Amino acid sequence: MKILICVGSTCHLCGSKRVVTRFQELVEENNLQDQVELAGKFCMGKCGEAVNLTIDDENYAVTPDEVDEFFKREVLAKL
Template sequence: MKVVICIGSSCHLKGSRQVVEKLQTLVREHGLEDKVELGGTFCMGDCVNGVNVTVDGEKHSVSPETVNEFFEKEVLTKIQ
């Protein structure tokens, strides 16, 4: 599974760094390093809805406050 987080300026201002750090921690805590590939990209062209995160190409809007719920719903349930 490939998870890509936008780290462009708009998403950065909306908390993309915290989202990246939390996703790294969650992947590690669940032992999914070999199943989940985290990546970053600049501007996904949907700045108004950032922080933009794609899971295998499917776009989602995530914030530091919703990253745990996002991980459970979009990563854990699809990988297990």
């Protein structure tokens, strides 16, 4: 599974740094380093009020406070 998180300027203002950090922690806590690849990406042209990311080319937007719930639903449940 490949997760690309936008680190463009609007997403940065929406908390992309916190989102990236929490994703990294969750991947480690769940020992998913072999199954989940995390990377940053520049503006995806979808700037809004949350941080844009893609999981295997599907688009999502999450706020830093939603990451844990999102990870459970869209990552853990789909591996």
